[in-house]
Amino acid sequence: MRKFDEQHELDSMNGALKLRGEINKIIDKINSEGYSNVAWLGQGGTYASAMQAVIHMKEKSSIETFVQNAAEYDVTGNKRITDKTLVIISSVSGTTEEVVKAIKKVNEVGSTVLGFIDKAGSPLAKLCTHVITYPENEQLKFFMVGDRLMNLAGEFPDYDEFYKEMDEHFAEDIVEVAKKSDSFGKEFAEKHHDDDIHYFVGAGNQWGATYSYAMCYWEEQHWLKTKSIEAAEFFHGMFEIVTRDTPVTVYVGEDSQRALSERVAKFLPEICGNYTIIDTKDYELKGISEKYRGEVSPFVFHQINNRIDAYIEHINRHPMDIRRYYRQLPY
Amino acid sequence: MRKFDEQHELDSMNGALKLRGEINKIIDKINSEGYSNVAWLGQGGTYASAMQAVIHMKEKSSIETFVQNAAEYDVTGNKRITDKTLVIISSVSGTTEEVVKAIKKVNEVGSTVLGFIDKAGSPLAKLCTHVITYPENEQLKFFMVGDRLMNLAGEFPDYDEFYKEMDEHFAEDIVEVAKKSDSFGKEFAEKHHDDDIHYFVGAGNQWGATYSYAMCYWEEQHWLKTKSIEAAEFFHGMFEIVTRDTPVTVYVGEDSQRALSERVAKFLPEICGNYTIIDTKDYELKGISEKYRGEVSPFVFHQINNRIDAYIEHINRHPMDIRRYYRQLPY
Numbered sequence: 001m002r003k004f005d006e007q008h009e010l011d012s013m014n015g016a017l018k019l020r021g022e023i024n025k026i027i028d029k030i031n032s033e034g035y036s037n038v039a040w041l042g043q044g045g046t047y048a049s050a051m052q053a054v055i056h057m058k059e060k061s062s063i064e065t066f067v068q069n070a071a072e073y074d075v076t077g078n079k080r081i082t083d084k085t086l087v088i089i090s091s092v093s094g095t096t097e098e099v100v101k102a103i104k105k106v107n108e109v110g111s112t113v114l115g116f117i118d119k120a121g122s123p124l125a126k127l128c129t130h131v132i133t134y135p136e137n138e139q140l141k142f143f144m145v146g147d148r149l150m151n152l153a154g155e156f157p158d159y160d161e162f163y164k165e166m167d168e169h170f171a172e173d174i175v176e177v178a179k180k181s182d183s184f185g186k187e188f189a190e191k192h193h194d195d196d197i198h199y200f201v202g203a204g205n206q207w208g209a210t211y212s213y214a215m216c217y218w219e220e221q222h223w224l225k226t227k228s229i230e231a232a233e234f235f236h237g238m239f240e241i242v243t244r245d246t247p248v249t250v251y252v253g254e255d256s257q258r259a260l261s262e263r264v265a266k267f268l269p270e271i272c273g274n275y276t277i278i279d280t281k282d283y284e285l286k287g288i289s290e291k292y293r294g295e296v297s298p299f300v301f302h303q304i305n306n307r308i309d310a311y312i313e314h315i316n317r318h319p320m321d322i323r324r325y326y327r328q329l330p331y
Numbered sequence: 332m333r334k335f336d337e338q339h340e341l342d343s344m345n346g347a348l349k350l351r352g353e354i355n356k357i358i359d360k361i362n363s364e365g366y367s368n369v370a371w372l373g374q375g376g377t378y379a380s381a382m383q384a385v386i387h388m389k390e391k392s393s394i395e396t397f398v399q400n401a402a403e404y405d406v407t408g409n410k411r412i413t414d415k416t417l418v419i420i421s422s423v424s425g426t427t428e429e430v431v432k433a434i435k436k437v438n439e440v441g442s443t444v445l446g447f448i449d450k451a452g453s454p455l456a457k458l459c460t461h462v463i464t465y466p467e468n469e470q471l472k473f474f475m476v477g478d479r480l481m482n483l484a485g486e487f488p489d490y491d492e493f494y495k496e497m498d499e500h501f502a503e504d505i506v507e508v509a510k511k512s513d514s515f516g517k518e519f520a521e522k523h524h525d526d527d528i529h530y531f532v533g534a535g536n537q538w539g540a541t542y543s544y545a546m547c548y549w550e551e552q553h554w555l556k557t558k559s560i561e562a563a564e565f566f567h568g569m570f571e572i573v574t575r576d577t578p579v580t581v582y583v584g585e586d587s588q589r590a591l592s593e594r595v596a597k598f599l600p601e602i603c604g605n606y607t608i609i610d611t612k613d614y615e616l617k618g619i620s621e622k623y624r625g626e627v628s629p630f631v632f633h634q635i636n637n638r639i640d641a642y643i644e645h646i647n648r649h650p651m652d653i654r655r656y657y658r659q660l661p662y
Contacts, residue, residue, distance in 0.1 A: 044567025055407070062410035064395060071563030076386070076535065076587040079393035098563065197528055197556065204407065215568035225528065225572050227558045232402030232429065235662060236375025237546035240655050241556050256407040267662035271655075324571050324602075331566060331598040 001182050003310040006175055013171035016137035020144050020163065026130045027148040030112055036084035037064035038149065041106070043071060043098045045216045046090045046138065051208030052298060053088075053142040059205075059256050060155045065146075070102040083110030088145055090138045091115070094122020103127045116141045139209070139298055162292050169287030170296065177283050177303040185307025188276060192247055193315045195224060199238075199248040201264050203231035204257030209298050213305050221320040222312050231260040235267075244273045252279040253297030278304055332513050334641040337506055344502035347468035351475050351494065357461045358479040361443055367415035368395035369480065372437070374402060374429045376547045377421045377469065382539030383629060384419075384473040390536075390587050390625075391486045396477075401433040414441030419476055421469045422446070425453020434458045447472045470540070470629055493623050500618030501627065508614050508634040516638025519607060523578055524646045526555060530569075530579040532595050534562035535588030540629050544636050552651040553643050562591040566598075575604045583610040584628030609635055 038057075040050030050067040057065050068078055068087075081087065087106050089099060094117045103113060107127060115128035118135050125131050132141070151159035192198055198218065202210025207230050214226035229238050231250070242248060248268060252261040265277045280300045285293060313320050325331070369388075371381030381398040388396050399409055399418075412418065418437050420430060425448045434444060438458060446459035449466050456462045463472070482490035523529055529549065533541025538561055545557035560569050562581070573579060579599060583592040596608045611631045616624060644651050656662070 044564060047564065047567075058407055058409055060410075064411060066397065069561070069563055071591055072534075072561075072588060075590050076389055078389055079391075080395060203403075215564070220568035220571045223571055225558075227556075230400070230403075232400055233375060233378065233546070235657070236378075237551035237657075240551045240554055240657065257403060259406050260402055263662065267660075270660070270662075326566070326568075326571065329598075329601070331594065331601075 002314060004178060009175050010171045012136050013174055016140050017167050019134055022132055023144050024148050026114060030086055031152045035086045039066055039068045039081050039085055039087045041068040041070055041087050041089050041102055043096055045212050048208040048212030049138050049142055052139060052205050053146050056143055056205045057146045061150050063153060071098040073102045074098060081109060081111055085111040087111045087113045089115045091124050092118045094119040094124040100124055165288050173285040174299055174303055177300050181304040181307045186311045188308050189311030189315055193312045195247045197225040200228045201231050201234055201250040203260040204253060204255040206251045206253045206298050206301055210251055217309060231264050234264050242272050246272055247274045248272055249276040251301055252277060254280050255294035255297055333645060335509060340506050341502045343467050344505055347471050348498050350465055353463055354475050355479050357445060361417055362483045366417045370397055370399045370412050370416055370418045372399040372401055372418050372420050372433055374427055376543050379539040379543030380469050380473055383470060383536050384477050387474055387536045388477045392481050394484060401429040404433045412440060412442055416442040418442045418444045420446045422455050423449045425450040425455040431455055496619050504616040505630055505634055508631050512635040512638045517642045519639050520642030520646055524643045526578045528556040531559045532562050532565055532581040534591040535584060535586040537582045537584045537629050537632055541582055548640060562595050565595050573603050577603055578605045579603055580607040582632055583608060585611050586625035586628055
């Protein structure tokens with residue numbers, strides 16, 4: 001397996017799950033002080049993760065929660081973000097220009113800001129009310145925040161049961177997904193590493209990740225053209241350009257929007273001979289109850305996507321760390 | 332000018348503006364009875380218009396307002412949609428499957444539904460609390476609803492002044508935009524009618540229209556591949572695949588997010604030799620005050636896009652009414 005360090009994966013996931021104590025201390029305090037709504041603020045990849053967090057919460061919650069693009073907030077603002085708002089961000093570098101500007105503005109408004117900032121002491125870390133520093137696992141961090149908020153609001157009564165299963169089994173499950181999907185990832189990469197354009201279809205708590213995988217991985221890191229589309233929207237315009245050889249990949253997860261992706265997966269073979277269906281149901285998750293599989297579908301897909309990336313990177317002899325323009329030029 | 336009927340355009344816009352009396356009677360009643368939030372529910376093109384309505388309101392409003400994709404509502408629901416919610420929809424046929432299903436569910440919840448349904452007596456028309464029937468001008472109808480809500484909430488005090496200018500001048504202004512942009516539309520069509528893929532960049536109250544123009548016009552009606560991207564997101568991944576010959580069009584409007592599109596328009600020529608900037612500032616709007624030009628930028632772009640479409644349709648000898656799959660096959 002290329003680029004796969006089993007012990008690192010296990011440690012990374014288990015470490016992230018252990019953040020829950022720290023997260024809950026902060027969320028419990030915010031909850032007891034009262035908040036009116038929850039804004040997930042991001043840009044690029046973190047904007048995508050924010051979309052996932054909102055959909056994740058919508059399944060159960062009546063809490064007002066929304067995505068806020070950082071750059072849009074910088075110019076248009078959002079009057080729903082007040083001193084009673086909980087704003088949540090995530091950043092690897094802690095320096096993303098648009099987010100720094102947005103959080104400065106949010107601080108003037110007086111919102112509470114919880115930041116998952118991987119670099120301690122960075123500009124963003126200094127601007128947050130509460131900072132948690134731990135690398136990777138952005139989506140899990142966001143879900144743990146949302147889950148605690150819902151738990152405290154009485155909307156996720158079996159929270160403890162769910163996280164007991166996660167803590168005990170999930171890191172190992174995820175490693176097994178990576179191992180099982182490795183040969184698929186290699187075959188997929190061999191087939192699609194030179195596509196003129198590749199279409200990715202996703203729904204529900206996988207939509208944000210679909211948007212992000214297309215844009216932040218294939219476009220940004222592999223320099224391959226893509227288009228991502230919400231499964232529900234596929235039938236309202238986009239599918240007219242799909243013909244026999246159009247490469248289309250559909251993510252079929254197990255959350256409430258599974259039916260939307262399944263609809264695409266069922267119809268696609270009628271009009272396209274170059275499709276791929278990636279279904280989380282094909283992957284065992286030992287110790288995770290059936291009813292929770294939908295919540296964790298994005299993590300399963302993430303492992304599969306990582307396998308694809310490892311092989312595309314090598315076949316194309318294009319190291320994923322290089323950028324043509326991002327932070328290379330002024331703009 | 333191909334496919335342009337000046338009198339039809341004038342009548343269509345003036346007739347739409349005259350709907351304001353009918354709209355306000357309904358909105359004033361809903362407002363006096365009280366509502367908690369406003370959901371713009373749509374699918375495909377109407378989902379895109381809903382995005383525009385929300386951004387339009389965000390500029391001024393603290394009313395809770397959001398976009399709801401119809402198909403997603405059908406499976407995931409949304410607990411923020413209650414019997415105190417005003418739900419707004421629009422439909423040409425009145426039969427869009429996902430929206431019919433969603434509105435049936437919304438009716439069980441007990442929300443108030445205002446529908447702009449072009450076909451009287453259609454299934455959707457029968458499901459709405461209030462129905463307005465008038466063809467075309469979807470975006471204007473939505474903006475008139477949002478503007479009245481904001482006016483009643485004290486957030487748009489110069490509402491009367493704005494609509495006085497609109498009623499007196501806008502139909503003629505829009506016809507002038509069409510005439511002035513016709514030769515541009517023809518040249519653009521000649522250059523891009525056979526592009527492998529075309530990129531469209533938009534922001535603010537033009538983002539929804541950018542998404543829709545790419546998907547519901549180029550993909551659905553011209554069978555040309557596209558990708559649409561929010562201007563703010565352009566720098567976070569997508570631009571890595573832009574090189575000398577990549578066709579990219581940027582819409583630069585005059586609303587609060589102008590700076591985001593301008594940033595793309597300024598940088599793009601450094602990395603791309605096949606770009607087009609469409610800027611509403613190049614178009615005079617007689618009788619419309621400077622401060623209102625941002626509100627109406629989408630209508631200016633819409634006329635320009637129509638000019639492009641008229642010529643692409645002819646050059647490609649591809650009538651825009653034909654569909655490969657949409658409502659042709661079961662799915």
